[in-house]
Amino acid sequence: MLHYFDLKRPAKLGLSIDEQKHRWFREFLKSFLVVFFVYFCMYLIRNNLSAAQPLLVKQGISTTALGWIGYGFSLAYGIGKTVLGYVVDGKNTKKFMSFLLILAAIMTLIIGVALLMNQAPVGLILVLWSLNGIFQSPGGSASLSTISRWTTTTTRGRYIGIWNISHEFGGAVAGVIALWGANHLFSGNVGGMFIFPAIIGLIVGFWGLFFGADDPQELGWDASEVIFGENVSKADESAAKMSKWTIFKTFVMKSPWVWLLCIANVFVYVVRIGIVNWAPLYTVQQLHFTVAQGANTLLLFQLGGIIGSVVWGWFSDLLKGRRAVVSIICLALTAFVVLGYRYGTTPMMINTSLFFLGMLIYGPQLLIGVSVISFVPKNALNVSDGLTGTFAYIFGDLMAQVGFAAIADPKANGLSFFGMNLHGWNDTFIVFYIAVVLSIIVLAIIAIGEEKRIHQQLATK
DSSP states (O other): OGGGGBOOOOOOOOOOHHHHHHHHHHHHHHHHHHHHHHHHHHHHTTTHHHHHHHHHHHTTOOHHHHHHHHHHHHHHHHHHHHHHHHHHTTBOHHHHHHHHHHHHHHHHHHHHHHHHTTOOOHHHHHHHHHHHHHHHTTHHHHHHHHHHHHSOTTTHHHHHHHHTHHHHHHHHHHHHHHHHHHHHHSTTOTTHHHHHHHHHHHHHHHHHTTSSOSSGGGGTOOOHHHHTTOOOOHHHHHHTTSOHHHHIIIIIITOHHHHHHHHHHHHHHHHHHHHHTTHHHHHHHTSOOOHHHHHHHHHHHHHHHHHHHHHHHHHHHHTTSOHHHHHHHHHHHHHHHHHHHHHOOSHHHHHHHHHHHHHHHHHHHHHHHHHHHHHSOGGGHHHHHHHHHHHIIIIIHIIIIIIHHHHHOTTSOOEEETTEEEOSGGGHHHHHHHHHHHHHHHHHHHHHHHHHHHHHHHHHO
16 A cells, blocks of 8 residues: 555656746646645644634533643644654655545544534544544645655745645634534534535545646656756755665754754744634633634634745745744744734734734744755655654644643633743733744744855855
């Protein structure tokens, strides 16, 4: 079965470079559309849980239990990003992520059916939702791998920025689609919020298995660097002669930049997940919004991220690949904009703040992944990006899911943090600010490494 996911290397067709350039965009677009829509669907069967939380609470599931269900996903997702990332490296990542979407959709479908039949204990949801997390885990890294195989270092940021719209748009409409499916097809039962998006995921997953190629060489073409006249990196040249395990030890485990990006990603995810996972419940419980208004908060946050991803990816290309510098700018602005979310009281104020927060926080969320690409060879991209995700989802989500749940739950005793007892929704913003400051400090160190790398590249031209 695993041979089905091998990268195919047929004999070269002998096409001229001009002919390959002429046909490049059409073939690239096929693969791009697959990774775009597959990852879009992964968020339909991820963020639907956030939108379903108010209805699940009404069914008797506590806020703390929801926090553990969410963290079960994150823990499995985080571990899977490194473990499955290692497996996926060197494979046809487009096909692999399509297959994993099918498995994730099946887990979500089972949860929905169990809720529909009133046979869904917390333990069952936790196990199935965690399996969903494992199957989704390599999706982002696999997408970056496919796009990086088709593009060059001078255009990668903008294409990945456009791809990043996939999960922002998916996250934005996840609540709306899930609620629509429940209301129109399942008489408002919360099970429909899982069944309907799962069916969409199954359809797209099967389509993605058979459409497009993972890189130009699968078509009998040259590598993208040859097509566009870019020098192959020394890391890629060295990695071509190494085993997968040697590549992992040399370019991942021994790289200080990969580890620093892992740490930075933890703090960025505390802010991002802390907002996107709890905004619907925060606005319903604290600000007394309706369930529909709470679900709409996801839409505005992700719509802001759509614009931010394109803008910051393109801007980092203009700055010759200075991804960490752009990330620092985004986080500094986030520290001011979060005040609108903290002190807003009306849907207009909250949604406006969330729109700009999404626009800003998805900058570093995107660019940390793009920055990893510049420090490792392509054959180590999945596991390297996966490792940053592992740190983010195990440690960042531990705070954003379980920690925030303990702070916000009115029936809990709060959370002791550096001698402070944090309790209530208002105290969650203290954690936001700590995470923003620490992420800026770590990214400032990474910016120095990127600057050295950029100067080395310019010196070799």
